[in-house]
Amino acid sequence: MRLIDGNAIAQQVLNEVKARVSQLAPTVPQVAFVRIGEDPASVSYVTKKQKTAAEVGIQATLKVFPETVTQAELYAHLDALNADKNVHGILIQAPLPKHLSETDVFNRVHPSKDVDGFSTQSIGRLIQEIPGAFAACTPAGVIELLRRSGVATAGKHAVVVGRSLIVGKPAAALLLAKGCDCTVTVAHSRTQNLAALVRQADIIVAAIGKPHFIKADMVKDGAVVIDVGINRIPDATKKTGYRIVGDVDFEAVAPKCEAITPVPGGVGPMTVAMLMKNTLEACERAQPRA
Amino acid sequence: MRLIDGNAIAQQVLNEVKARVSQLAPTVPQVAFVRIGEDPASVSYVTKKQKTAAEVGIQATLKVFPETVTQAELYAHLDALNADKNVHGILIQAPLPKHLSETDVFNRVHPSKDVDGFSTQSIGRLIQEIPGAFAACTPAGVIELLRRSGVATAGKHAVVVGRSLIVGKPAAALLLAKGCDCTVTVAHSRTQNLAALVRQADIIVAAIGKPHFIKADMVKDGAVVIDVGINRIPDATKKTGYRIVGDVDFEAVAPKCEAITPVPGGVGPMTVAMLMKNTLEACERAQPRA
Numbered sequence: 182m183r184l185i186d187g188n189a190i191a192q193q194v195l196n197e198v199k200a201r202v203s204q205l206a207p208t209v210p211q212v213a214f215v216r217i218g219e220d221p222a223s224v225s226y227v228t229k230k231q232k233t234a235a236e237v238g239i240q241a242t243l244k245v246f247p248e249t250v251t252q253a254e255l256y257a258h259l260d261a262l263n264a265d266k267n268v269h270g271i272l273i274q275a276p277l278p279k280h281l282s283e284t285d286v287f288n289r290v291h292p293s294k295d296v297d298g299f300s301t302q303s304i305g306r307l308i309q310e311i312p313g314a315f316a317a318c319t320p321a322g323v324i325e326l327l328r329r330s331g332v333a334t335a336g337k338h339a340v341v342v343g344r345s346l347i348v349g350k351p352a353a354a355l356l357l358a359k360g361c362d363c364t365v366t367v368a369h370s371r372t373q374n375l376a377a378l379v380r381q382a383d384i385i386v387a388a389i390g391k392p393h394f395i396k397a398d399m400v401k402d403g404a405v406v407i408d409v410g411i412n413r414i415p416d417a418t419k420k421t422g423y424r425i426v427g428d429v430d431f432e433a434v435a436p437k438c439e440a441i442t443p444v445p446g447g448v449g450p451m452t453v454a455m456l457m458k459n460t461l462e463a464c465e466r467a468q469p470r471a
Numbered sequence: 472m473r474l475i476d477g478n479a480i481a482q483q484v485l486n487e488v489k490a491r492v493s494q495l496a497p498t499v500p501q502v503a504f505v506r507i508g509e510d511p512a513s514v515s516y517v518t519k520k521q522k523t524a525a526e527v528g529i530q531a532t533l534k535v536f537p538e539t540v541t542q543a544e545l546y547a548h549l550d551a552l553n554a555d556k557n558v559h560g561i562l563i564q565a566p567l568p569k570h571l572s573e574t575d576v577f578n579r580v581h582p583s584k585d586v587d588g589f590s591t592q593s594i595g596r597l598i599q600e601i602p603g604a605f606a607a608c609t610p611a612g613v614i615e616l617l618r619r620s621g622v623a624t625a626g627k628h629a630v631v632v633g634r635s636l637i638v639g640k641p642a643a644a645l646l647l648a649k650g651c652d653c654t655v656t657v658a659h660s661r662t663q664n665l666a667a668l669v670r671q672a673d674i675i676v677a678a679i680g681k682p683h684f685i686k687a688d689m690v691k692d693g694a695v696v697i698d699v700g701i702n703r704i705p706d707a708t709k710k711t712g713y714r715i716v717g718d719v720d721f722e723a724v725a726p727k728c729e730a731i732t733p734v735p736g737g738v739g740p741m742t743v744a745m746l747m748k749n750t751l752e753a754c755e756r757a758q759p760r761a
Binding site for chain 1: 574590591592593594595596598599600601625626627628634636640644647652654655656657658659661662663664668
């Protein structure tokens with residue numbers, strides 16, 4: 182069993198991003214964060230992304246709106262960011278307050294700056310396999326983990342468990358695309374005989390959002406398992422009273438695997454790294470051709 | 472074994488479209504066809520679509536450009552159609568000459584008039600499951616055949632063979648979407664153990680483009696088989712010297728099936744019917760709300 186070290190691979194990606202950023206000088210890639218409200222998880226995610234941006238030489242700005250922000254106020258800010266030549270990427274931290282349509286708000290970001298890959302245009306480009314399409318950062322991180330771990334994908338059977346728009350569907354699209362060339366199955370809450378289906382997978386991408394959902398008897402010997410889950414479960418031994426576990430029953434599943442990602446330290450760090458890579462590439466594409 | 476009669480089901484759809492068209496009077500839904508060059512198949516497809524439009528009361532116009540049309544000339548025409556309030560749907564008959572980018576040309580059609588569902592925006596909306604997203608007419612026809620044949624889909628395992636942008640991928644997206652709720656596998660030319668995989672399917676969608684590719688030993692007893700293939704094979708007994716066959720070895724496969732579409736007379740007629748339905752719906756949406 183090989184442990185796929187997401188922290189180490191994310192650091193590789195970030196080192197490469199940092200080197201490419203320095204080659205752009207005096208241009209400095211810039212990502213604009215937009216946060217709405219004070220949801221602790223959102224605050225924490227944005228802070229982490231700001232910190233990582235600083236580490237690789239990407240400038241980050243943050244605009245915080247109150248929960249009561251109107252669509253018009255938000256659009257005015259996004260339009261200004263779209264028009265600002267010094268801004269290369271825009272990230273609106275989800276989730277949004279319920280009075281705003283996530284689809285409409287994400288679609289207000291200009292496609293060339295949609296480094297989060299959540300707009301209709303970006304999703305369409307991903308399915309069309311248009312070179313340079315921005316893929317959402319978590320599924321993009323899943324693919325990068327596989328590539329940099331030397332996992333063969335062509336013709337292999339990948340089973341994606343979960344059909345969310347931000348992970349399951351784009352992960353399936355990336356695995357199916359030319360270059361990856363997996364046979365792809367998407368399973369979900371309505372799937373019959375889920376265990377038997379997952380047991381066929383050469384590659385399992387677990388994105389269900391349920392702690393320890395994937396058990397040892399659902400995994401064939403020699404499978405590669407990528408665990409996208411980030412679940413809090415009560416743990417009295419921790420100061421916080423909880424610990425983070427994935428969608429995979431790691432202790433039981435790991436011994437059967439050819440390779441597996443841990444949680445934390447697997448897909449999580451890749452999400453932030455891919456955001457930096459997308460921002461860098463948005464900036465590179467915005468440069469005048471030599 | 473039940474034969475799924477595409478001609479009869481397409482006629483049902485067209486009858487319903489015709490009734491809804493008449494309710495829109497004095498407004499008349501209008502679809503604008505654009506054909507480039509004189510490819511015999513393209514001429515034939517557009518003629519068929521014009522004829523069907525006339526039958527259901529949809530007005531159809533046709534603009535033919537020579538093979539040498541420039542992108543600018545084509546865009547000028549598309550922009551005029553986009554701006555014309557009397558035009559509700561626009562269909563550019565594929566394939567296009569090689570000097571034109573299909574992606575760029577299809578994206579020139581306004582999303583509200585993209586009744587062919589080929590634009591990046593339409594594909595993105597399909598994946599996002601936005602109500603009213605225009606799905607490409609052939610995969611939309613596949614779903615309509617399943618629904619109107621009373622085939623249960625929720626939790627069933629659908630295997631789509633073929634990953635093209637115009638059939639395989641959108642068919643997979645539609646089968647996976649809420650409402651259909653299939654477990655979906657997409658297999659393709661790189662797939663290992665294809666026969667064993669297809670043999671698990673409750674529903675097979677064959678969109679490979681190879682005559683008689685799906686053999687009896689690849690189909691489990693009681694499967695539902697939708698054959699999207701339209702292949703010409705030599706046949707000395709025919710005046711034309713060829714006949715049309717599907718991607719499924721119908722004679723051998725049919726006895727094992729719960730239900731199966733023939734070729735011709737299966738998916739083919741549905742493609743044209745769904746185009747009429749999409750045009751009607753584009754027109755309905757363009758009406759001022761009462």
